[in-house]
Amino acid sequence: MSKLVIVESPAKAKTIRKYLGDGYEVMASMGHIRDLPGSQLGIDVERGYAPQYISIKGKEKLVKELKSAAKQSDSVLLATDPDREGEAISWHLANLLGLDVDAENRVTFGEITKKGVTDGMAHPRSIDKDLFNAQQARRVLDRLVGYKLSPFLWRKVRRGLSAGRVQSVAVRLIVDREKEIEAFQPEEYWNIDAQLSAQGSTKKFAARFYGTAAGEKRAVLNQEQSDEILANLEGKEFVVSALTNGTRKKVPAPPFITSTLQQEASRRLGFTATRTMRAAQTLYEGVDIAGVGTTGLITYMRTDSLRVSDEAVTAAKEFITGEWGEKYVNKTKRTYKSKNATAAQDAHEAIRPSNPALTPAEVEKSISGDTAKLYRLIWSRFIASQMADALHNTMAVEITAGEYLFKASGYTVAFDGYTALYEEATDEKEKKETALPPLEKDAKLKLRDLSAEQKFTQPPSRYTEATLIKELEENGIGRPSTYAPIITTVIDRGYVERDAKKLAPTVLGRTINELMMEQFPSIVDVHFSAQMEKNLDKVESGDADWVSTVDSFYQDFDKTLKQAEENLKDTKIKVPDEETDEVCEVCGRKMVIKTGRYGKFLACPGFPECKNTKRIVKSADGECPLCGGRILIRHSKKGRIYYGCEKNPTCGFMTWDEPSAEKCPKCGKTLFKKGGKNGNLVCITEGCGYTTPIKK
Structure with missing residues (x-):
């Protein structure tokens, strides 16, 4: 007789089986084993929102095999992922297999390595009811909103649409940003730049017009003002009037959490959030590495925590010392404060390599593609977080020319520190600084060139996946584990489309958002949604009852839904056609974009008289x-x-x-x-x- 260990995926089962050895049987539940029914609401609203769980269709044979294996085993250990969803799967497995939900039969692995599995097996616990209830509350809420709102949209707009607690807020953010862009009025301004050099030097540096010699900032708003300044500068000497030397410290970014990993993988690698999480799941569950065998390469990838174990810090510092020398090691342990981590979520560490000594170069002998790229990113970010600060020698220069003031700044690297390995990417274009030549106060400078350039203020950028995830996170909307499926959903529904990696609302997305704003304002309200997340977090920490939390939302939602049905009793909302410049070669009308079963196509607006259609290219x-x-x-x-x-x-x-x-x-x-x-x-x-x- 052996002990049965149940995990979620075959890959994870294969890795864990290797570490447990004889006396253990490891099986995979293949994700969730039970869920709410797909064809009906599946929630008894009148009886405390009791969920009516059923076995997932197609898993009958697997359930039978799990029950048989459980009967033949000495004991059953539930080793699903260490998060809300994993806790829910363990709870359902316990009920399905007739296990005691209060027994200490739940084990979790922060990393799928020999040490991680050994530690997890040594500390079994009972199923965390609060964690399960938090997942159950979210599932029930999302089902109530989805199953009540979606049919409403089908009746009032068209079939195949959906709305949701987080997806509708995400669409609103994207639509609001598009409205900002459309309403934006560009304003003219001019940059005046002087190319200068120190006396006796050929090395040029740039200084930009700031304002008056008295230090008052002055904007140059049109060519007339620009020409006047250029005329007044004719023949004037450029003199260093003030010089400030200093040092600045650059601190490395913390290790990744789920949201920052998704953002950085989007910026650096062009990965969608879904692609990132798919590769991260593989790295966590285990891959075969030459000379090591099958092992999990990173810690669990769904986490809000920035905590790092002392062992990992020590291993990182040993590697840094061997690779770059002791001066590159940060002398103290860096600690980072997590923004949203609840007590349960903080049980995990930040996302880091499970063995910091296993370099990307070594790993890339065995893996390639997305997993190799993501491992390099995670490894580099973590190692850099334990390295010394970078130090810059800075110089800020004020230069007077006649009645005007120009400014220039630059730096030289005194010590590269963590930047020898990694620097965080940003969404904004950073002003590029270069090193300035040695300068002295009151020194006269040689003017090499003086130029003026017309510029216009720019509208805000459309969201990318990275910036949308950042916005959702900063506003407390959803949780990192939901961002990838939410973005996939709003694109699949046709509410949003990718345009050169930017997210743009479609005509359908605008129409649905407008309807939601009018009839269901709280669902698309950022602050309301953020408060709902806080209420759900209270369930997770044991400070709120899940039924009361769901009820407080549903009572108002149900009234709003009934009122919306009344408001639009005899109304069918038409989604406007999107006109194009493509001319119908049959009748000469401008063709419009339609959406069918297989996506978008061009159609003549003269239908049914003219039935011409064509592919969009x-x-x-x-x-x-x-x-x-x-x-x-x-x-x-x-x-x-x-x-x-x-x-x-x-x-x-x-x-x-x-x-x-x-x-x-x-x-x-x-x-x-x-x-x-x-x-x-x-x-x-x-x-x-x-x-x-x-x-x-």
Whole structure:
């Protein structure tokens, strides 16, 4: 007779089986084993919101096998993931297999390594009822909102739509940002820059116009003001009037939590949140590494906690000492305060490599693709977080010219510290600083060039996945584990679309958002949703009853829904057609975008008189280097973008490289981008060979 250990996935089962050895049988539940029914509400609202759980269809054979294995075992240990969902799966397994839910049969693994599994098995506990009730409350709330609101949308708009506690807020944020962009009125301003050098030096540096010599800041709002300043500067000496030298410390970013991992993987690797979590799950559950065997490479990837174990810190410092020397080690243990971590969530560590000594270079001998890229990111961020601060010698210079003041700043690296390995990416464009030459107060400078450039203020940017996740997190909407599925849902529903990695609302998304704002204002209210999350966190910490929490929301929601039904009793809301510049070749009308079973297509608005339809094709920059036709954006079966000639199959041109709007100065053909942002523009015309760096 053996002990039965039940985990969620076969990959995790395979890794754990290796560490447990003889005397244990490890099986996978393949995720959730029971859930609410798919064809009905499945919640008894009149009897304390009791959920009516059923076994998930298609898992009958697995349930039978689990029951049989449990009967033949000495004991059963529930080793599902260490979070709300994992706790719920363990609770359902206990009920399904007839186990005592109060028995100490629940084990969790912060990392799937020999040490992690041994520690977990040594500390069994009973199922955390508060953690389970928090998951149950969220599931019930989401079911009530989804199953009550979705049919309302089907009746009033069209079938296939949905609304939700978090997804509707996410859509509102994206629509509100689009409205800001559309309402934005650009304002003109001018930058005046002087290219200067110290006397006897040829090295130039830039200084920008600030204002009056008295130190009063002055904006240059039009060409007339710019021309006046340039005229007044004619023949004036540029003199260093003030010089400030200093030092600044740059502190590394903390290790990743779920949300920051999703954001950084989006910025650096171009990963969607779903893609990031898929790769992270694989790294956590275990991969086969040459010389090591099957092992989990990172700690659990769904966490709000920034806590790091002393053992991991020690291992990181040992690696840093061996690789860069002792001066690169931060002398004290860095501690970071978690923003949203509840007591239960803080049971996990931050996301870190389970063995800091296992470098990306070593791991990449055995794995590749998304898992290798993400491991390198997680490993680098964690190791850098335990390295010494970077130190910069800074210089700020004020330069007087006649009645005006210019300013310049720069720095030199005194000690690179953690930046020898890693620096966090940002969503905003940072002002680039360069080193300034040695300067002295009252020194006269040589003017090399004086220029003025017209600029216009820019509207706020559309959200990317990274910035939307950051916005949701900062406002306390949803939880990190929900961000990936929420973004997938709003795109799948057709409310939002990706446009060059930016998230833009569709006409349908705007229509649904407007309806929700009018009829269900609390559902799409950011502050209301954030308070709801806090209430659910109280259930998790044991400070609130889950039934009362659900009831306080549902009573108002039910009244609002009945009122909305009354308000729109005889109304059917039409989603406006999105007009395009494409002209119908049959009748001459401008075609509109429609959405069908297989996605978007172009249709003539003259239907049913004119039934002309066609596929939507998007053009890229440039022209086909073979025949001069349009280059179209295509998608491979796996969703990867490539570029092909519109005259295919007559013209067989296609490439993975993105075309640019620039022409080759040698042969006049389109130049293509190779090597990403830091790559080159290359002419791929046979026999040409022209190449030039991409301008930043």
